[in-house]
Amino acid sequence: MQSSASDFKNNARRAVDDPQLRKALDHVKTGFIDKRAKAVAKLPEFEALRDQSRDIKDHTLAHLDLYLEHYEQKVLEAGGQVHWCATAEDARATILEICRQAGATSVTKGKTMIGEEIGINAHLEANGITPVETDLGEYIIQLRGETPSHIIAPAVHVTKDLVEADFRAHHKHLPADRPLSEPRQLLGEARQVLRQKFLEAEVGITGANFLVAETGSSIIVTNEGNGDLTQILPKVHIVIASLEKIVPSLEDATTILRVLARSATGQEFSTYTTLSTGPKRPEDLDGPEEYHVVLLDNGRSRMLGTEFQDVLRCIRCGACMNHCPVYHAIGGHAYGWVYPGPIGAVLTPGLIGVEEAGHLPNASTFCGRCEAVCPVKIPLPKMMRHWREREFERHLSPLAVRGGLKIWTFFVRRPALYHFAAGLKMRALAALGRRKGRFKRLPFASGWTAYRDFPAPQGRTFQQLWAKQLRAKRGRP
Amino acid sequence: MAGDAPRVGLFVTCLVDLFRPSVGFAAVKLLEASGCTVQVPRAQTCCGQPAYNSGDRADARAIALQVIAAFEGYDYVVAPSGSCAAMLKEHYPALLRDDPTLAVKADAFAERVYELVSFLTDVRGLEAVTAPFEGRVTYHDACSGLRELGIKAQPRALLATMAGLELAEHEDAEVCCGFGGTFCVKYPEISNTMVTNKVEAVERSGADTLLAGDLGCLMNMAGKLQRRGAAVRVRHVAEVLAGMAEGPAIGEAPAIAKAPEG
Amino acid sequence: MSAGREAILGAIRRSLKRGPDDRTAKAAVAQRLSGHPRGLVPARSQIPPDAQVDLFVAQATEQSATVHRVADRESVPAAVVAYLKAENLPAAVRMAPDPALEALPWDGQALLEVARGPAVESDQVSVTAAHSAVAETGTLVLHSAATAPTTLNFLPETHIVVLEAAAVVGAYEDVWDRLRAARGAALLPRTVNFITGPSRSADIEQTLQLGAHGPRRLHIILVDHGETSHQGR
Numbered sequence: 008m009q010s011s012a013s014d015f016k017n018n019a020r021r022a023v024d025d026p027q028l029r030k031a032l033d034h035v036k037t038g039f040i041d042k043r044a045k046a047v048a049k050l051p052e053f054e055a056l057r058d059q060s061r062d063i064k065d066h067t068l069a070h071l072d073l074y075l076e077h078y079e080q081k082v083l084e085a086g087g088q089v090h091w092c093a094t095a096e097d098a099r100a101t102i103l104e105i106c107r108q109a110g111a112t113s114v115t116k117g118k119t120m121i122g123e124e125i126g127i128n129a130h131l132e133a134n135g136i137t138p139v140e141t142d143l144g145e146y147i148i149q150l151r152g153e154t155p156s157h158i159i160a161p162a163v164h165v166t167k168d169l170v171e172a173d174f175r176a177h178h179k180h181l182p183a184d185r186p187l188s189e190p191r192q193l194l195g196e197a198r199q200v201l202r203q204k205f206l207e208a209e210v211g212i213t214g215a216n217f218l219v220a221e222t223g224s225s226i227i228v229t230n231e232g233n234g235d236l237t238q239i240l241p242k243v244h245i246v247i248a249s250l251e252k253i254v255p256s257l258e259d260a261t262t263i264l265r266v267l268a269r270s271a272t273g274q275e276f277s278t279y280t281t282l283s284t285g286p287k288r289p290e291d292l293d294g295p296e297e298y299h300v301v302l303l304d305n306g307r308s309r310m311l312g313t314e315f316q317d318v319l320r321c322i323r324c325g326a327c328m329n330h331c332p333v334y335h336a337i338g339g340h341a342y343g344w345v346y347p348g349p350i351g352a353v354l355t356p357g358l359i360g361v362e363e364a365g366h367l368p369n370a371s372t373f374c375g376r377c378e379a380v381c382p383v384k385i386p387l388p389k390m391m392r393h394w395r396e397r398e399f400e401r402h403l404s405p406l407a408v409r410g411g412l413k414i415w416t417f418f419v420r421r422p423a424l425y426h427f428a429a430g431l432k433m434r435a436l437a438a439l440g441r442r443k444g445r446f447k448r449l450p451f452a453s454g455w456t457a458y459r460d461f462p463a464p465q466g467r468t469f470q471q472l473w474a475k476q477l478r479a480k481r482g483r484p
Numbered sequence: 485m486a487g488d489a490p491r492v493g494l495f496v497t498c499l500v501d502l503f504r505p506s507v508g509f510a511a512v513k514l515l516e517a518s519g520c521t522v523q524v525p526r527a528q529t530c531c532g533q534p535a536y537n538s539g540d541r542a543d544a545r546a547i548a549l550q551v552i553a554a555f556e557g558y559d560y561v562v563a564p565s566g567s568c569a570a571m572l573k574e575h576y577p578a579l580l581r582d583d584p585t586l587a588v589k590a591d592a593f594a595e596r597v598y599e600l601v602s603f604l605t606d607v608r609g610l611e612a613v614t615a616p617f618e619g620r621v622t623y624h625d626a627c628s629g630l631r632e633l634g635i636k637a638q639p640r641a642l643l644a645t646m647a648g649l650e651l652a653e654h655e656d657a658e659v660c661c662g663f664g665g666t667f668c669v670k671y672p673e674i675s676n677t678m679v680t681n682k683v684e685a686v687e688r689s690g691a692d693t694l695l696a697g698d699l700g701c702l703m704n705m706a707g708k709l710q711r712r713g714a715a716v717r718v719r720h721v722a723e724v725l726a727g728m729a730e731g732p733a734i735g736e737a738p739a740i741a742k743a744p745e746g
Numbered sequence: 747m748s749a750g751r752e753a754i755l756g757a758i759r760r761s762l763k764r765g766p767d768d769r770t771a772k773a774a775v776a777q778r779l780s781g782h783p784r785g786l787v788p789a790r791s792q793i794p795p796d797a798q799v800d801l802f803v804a805q806a807t808e809q810s811a812t813v814h815r816v817a818d819r820e821s822v823p824a825a826v827v828a829y830l831k832a833e834n835l836p837a838a839v840r841m842a843p844d845p846a847l848e849a850l851p852w853d854g855q856a857l858l859e860v861a862r863g864p865a866v867e868s869d870q871v872s873v874t875a876a877h878s879a880v881a882e883t884g885t886l887v888l889h890s891a892a893t894a895p896t897t898l899n900f901l902p903e904t905h906i907v908v909l910e911a912a913a914v915v916g917a918y919e920d921v922w923d924r925l926r927a928a929r930g931a932a933l934l935p936r937t938v939n940f941i942t943g944p945s946r947s948a949d950i951e952q953t954l955q956l957g958a959h960g961p962r963r964l965h966i967i968l969v970d971h972g973e974t975s976h977q978g979r
């Protein structure tokens with residue numbers, strides 16, 4: 008997928024001024040935050056399960072090559088095929104080839120963020136194959152020609168009336184005067200329209216929430232059932248997954264599954280959690296004849312063994328962005344690439360480079376809410392700080408900021424000079440601001456004063472007053 | 485454990501030092517009332533967060549060593565700021581972990597560091613304050629204090645013992661106010677959206693006074709409230725607890741603080 | 747693409763600073779795979795079998811499945827007919843070609859049309875048997891087999907599942923134990939479905955709606971045996 012991450016400041020500015028987006032994002036609070044809190048309150052073991060999930064992921068990452076090898080062996084035993092793709096280009100080429108061999112004209116897709124990452128839809132379309140998104144949120148944004156703005160609720164930025172308008176514009180074969188203002192009606196129409204696509208497709212592409220090394224299985228977690236229809240109806244089932252989706256055993260999968268749905272939507276378990284292992288067996292009455300797993304690296308192996316390794320624990324629940332006040336202010340598209348929110352701020356520079364994505368880890372107050380809700384305890388603010396360190400080393404931060412910081416640090420490291428200069432400056436500032444007690448405008452601080460007043464200092468510094476008080480005390484008998 | 489009159493080194497914080505010394509004097513008053521002797525090492529300036537959070541690890545490290553040296557020999561190091569206290573307590577050890585000798589020093593230092601209000605309640609056992617205050621107060625949970633140091637119940641517990649003070653929670657009290665150090669000037673539109681949400685919630689709570697334990701957050705919220713012409717007055721919680729809430733609130737005219745008598 | 751395989755595995759090992767034949771690492775992996783230790787299983791479902799069945803019913807109902815408890819297997823066909831009538835659905839079902847379901851007294855329901863096999867688009871109601879069910883979250887477990895085509899679980903708008911009380915277990919991990927015991931080395935079938943309630947979506951303004959692409963209705967006929975035989979426990 009093409010990145011606009013370097014244009015973050017403009018993206019963000021447009022987003023905060025978009026009333027439609029603001030209205031849509033209001034739903035994130037009650038939709039996700041409250042529900043997660045309720046689900047967590049209902050499970051006394053939740054905190055312990057977070058620790059165990061983190062430990063499973065850490066263990067797996069430390070042995071990633073070995074688990075991947077075992078996984079491949081089991082997939083082959085079950086009659087499936089594994090395609091190891093180092094780059095997005097390799098993955099696109101592989102998937103296209105499989106589709107061509109299957110004689111595919113249309114392909115149904117379950118939700119897959121890896122699919123977004125490699126830009127598979129555009130690639131298939133450019134080669135005469137029609138991809139049909141079947142997850143309702145993905146379908147909505149496909150009609151709108153947009154990319155997902157949230158990793159589990161791709162159309163969270165779209166209000167109901169916009170969906171109605173899109174359906175009327177695209178489903179021209181349906182009666183123009185049909186009622187479509189209620190979510191129930193919109194859902195019914197999507198079901199009807201997509202049913203035919205499910206049945207026609209020669210190839211079905213899904214992502215995978217987990218790959219299980221013990222059995223060579225892929226696991227998808229959905230509520231709609233679209234992922235299941237995608238993977239059981241067509242002749243060919245392709246799973247695309249990045250390397251770090253692997254977990255060792257079935258028990259490890261269910262341990263982490265217990266924190267996944269609760270963290271994502273506040274459900275205890277999703278409606279459909281499905282394990283697929285190889286193609287249909289000879290005695291099966293339905294199911295795909297071919298099962299392909301496309302394993303994607305695309306920069307993950309490079310992050311192993313670095314200070315960023317922990318971000319590979321991510322299980323794609325979306326809790327971090329659901330709780331992030333920056334995400335609430337700007338929505339997902341402003342982040343400019345596949346992964347929004349705090350996970351995007353850490354992962355994106357790792358995958359597409361900090362030169363392109365440098366704003367993302369900087370646009371954070373380090374409030375820490377993300378880390379507090381991450382089911383696998385990824386220290387997200389710490390990783391964002393590491394990216395800032397990398398930028399600092401490479402002189403990537405803007406000159407004004409670097410310059411200002413250098414001046415401040417110069418004084419901070421020389422207390423005597425600092426106290427002297429500070430005393431003078433604060434006295435002058437206080438004198439200027441004495442009448443109102445605050446400034447409506449201040450040179451060098453326009454970012455502040457554009458939106459709020461700047462409180463004037465009291466005048467003397469604490470150190471000056473304290474020293475004066477000590478002198479006065481000593482002067483007493 | 486320190487004896488009956490523990491020696492506290494006050495970490496003033498750069499914002500209190502430069503902008504609102506009255507918070508520092510309130511802190512001293514509270515600490516002395518709880519039975520501590522208080523000194524203020526002259527060789528302190530800043531905790532190093534600006535450098536640290538901008539990725540300037542080398543300068544942050546140097547500042548850390550400077551602060552640790554300046555506060556050698558005190559039983560406790562207390563700061564009227566959750567974010568500065570967290571920087572000293574949680575992040576100095578992280579900064580100095582690579583050098584075994586310095587790591588030991590940093591850990592020993594970190595153990596003695598506390599944020600002001602939680603020090604009074606958790607270490608000095610303060611359960612009530614007798615300072616007078618009339619008004620409806622709402623309390624903002626500054627992020628570092630809340631999530632890194634677990635400060636939530638303590639200020640509320642003390643405020644609840646003040647006759648005449650009515651405590652009213654505002655919606656999303658735990659959500660970031662949008663200050664974030666340089667964040668508010670680097671991404672002003674995003675910061676503005678966040679602080680607007682915060683002050684709207686404060687206004688809806690019906691409170692006439694907004695309190696918190698971090699001056700950066702307070703200046704951010706005060707500035708926004710005043711730009712909106714809101715009547716809410718903003719103070720540091722230490723000023724109210726110390727009974728020193730008579731003077732101008734943050735951003736109000738006029739005046740140069742005088743050092744308290746004696 | 748074996749070039750891709752070597753490139754990726756090589757890159758991983760370089761990053762982890764470890765060769766492919768590290769004995770300690772290999773032993774750790776072998777141990778975890780063969781031992782597959784359980785994580786923490788929530789206490790909620792670690793209760794006596796009868797209580798587990800009640801918990802299953804409560805959880806499944808909360809997730810918008812409907813549950814009808816019948817005394818014995820013979821009552822199932824009548825229960826199916828009664829449900830279809832109550833829901834105003836046509837008296838026609840597509841049933842899984844499962845001998846256990848075949849053995850039920852469908853003849854006693856003369857007005858009910860019973861077809862067998864995998865689902866086709868025009869099927870409105872399916873009848874399948876569950877392998878087991880997880881009390882912890884009210885979750886049914888079904889898997890593909892010659893006698894159990896997976897399309898029956900997803901294509902029709904109404905899915906009726908016959909579940910034996912003795913097949914209710916506490917936690918997901920109990921299901922893994924059962925599958926391993928029954929299947930040994932040939933571990934998993936093509937599809938294992940964990941189903942909790944009917945299909946749903948909240949993609950439109952975060953408003954929850956039932957009946958997205960999978961079934962709109964999930965009806966569970968739970969067969970108590972009275973003195974249950976607790977097979978396989």
